[in-house]
Amino acid sequence: MRVVRTTDYNDMSRKAANVISAQTILKPDTVLGLATGSTPIGTYRQLIDWYKKGDIDFSQVSTYNLDEYRGLAPEDPNSYHYFMRTNLFDHVNIDLANTHVPDGLAADPEAYCASYDAMVRDAGYPDLQLLGIGRNGHIGFNEPDDAFSKGTHLVDLTESTIEANSRLFDSVDDVPRQAFSMGVQTIMYAHTILLIASGEEKAEAVRDAILGPVTPHCPASILQLHANCILIADAAALSLCP
Numbered sequence: 001m002r003v004v005r006t007t008d009y010n011d012m013s014r015k016a017a018n019v020i021s022a023q024t025i026l027k028p029d030t031v032l033g034l035a036t037g038s039t040p041i042g043t044y045r046q047l048i049d050w051y052k053k054g055d056i057d058f059s060q061v062s063t064y065n066l067d068e069y070r071g072l073a074p075e076d077p078n079s080y081h082y083f084m085r086t087n088l089f090d091h092v093n094i095d096l097a098n099t100h101v102p103d104g105l106a107a108d109p110e111a112y113c114a115s116y117d118a119m120v121r122d123a124g125y126p127d128l129q130l131l132g133i134g135r136n137g138h139i140g141f142n143e144p145d146d147a148f149s150k151g152t153h154l155v156d157l158t159e160s161t162i163e164a165n166s167r168l169f170d171s172v173d174d175v176p177r178q179a180f181s182m183g184v185q186t187i188m189y190a191h192t193i194l195l196i197a198s199g200e201e202k203a204e205a206v207r208d209a210i211l212g213p214v215t216p217h218c219p220a221s222i223l224q225l226h227a228n229c230i231l232i233a234d235a236a237a238l239s240l241c242p
């Protein structure tokens with residue numbers, strides 16, 4: 001894993017956006033795997049800024065998001081569909097038909113998960129997969145467990161994730177208890193993985209992910225086995241790494 005240490009969140013965001021930007025310049029029909037959450041917002045803002053300056057073209061790019069809450073409609077402001085539209089898609093020249101976020105309302109979760117995986121596979125898997133990391137080391141919604149997950153699946157969210165994500169909802173009771181998530185195996189099929197992390201509250205997870213044993217108890221630790229994984233993290237997130 002290549003580790004890039006940045007001074008702060010803005011520096012992390014700019015450097016991550018640089019990697020994504022380079023990828024789309026080198027391969028205009030790039031397949032991007034995308035994440036939601038607080039961490040990538042600055043990266044998306046930077047990409048929008050460069051798009052507006054004429055430096056990036058998303059017209060041929062296609063995207064596959066990692067996850068979506070079960071039960072939330074795309075127009076729900078807490079849904080990841082809504083997040084992606086407001087934080088990126090509505091501000092750049094991407095063709096919405098080429099953007100994919102798991103359907104939180106899928107009636108037959110098992111069949112839906114299989115079809116999402118087939119779609120990602122048929123797209124050739126992401127050239128570049130952007131990932132954030134949870135305080136418990138989760139990637140996507142793959143929570144610490146006794147085994148690594150494989151394909152897209154329905155997840156029961158842990159109390160710690162529900163608690164962490166409740167900041168965006170009116171109350172903790174409004175946070176959905178389940179989500180659709182790409183599995184660890186699907187994530188690992190991406191050709192390049194770009195993991196971003198910021199802030200002291202991520203320091204333990206980052207340390208365990210890059211220096212600890214490879215274990216499903218810290219799902220992000222599997223990234224040590226990926227041939228082309230880049231971590232861009234600020235000094236606070238790397239504060240427990242020598």
Ligand code: F6R
Binds near residue numbers: 036037067133140
């Ligand atoms: C979101 C996702 C999650 C987040 C993680 C960190 O699509 O896949 O794994 O990346 O929960 O979230 P933030 O960035 O809000 O700290």
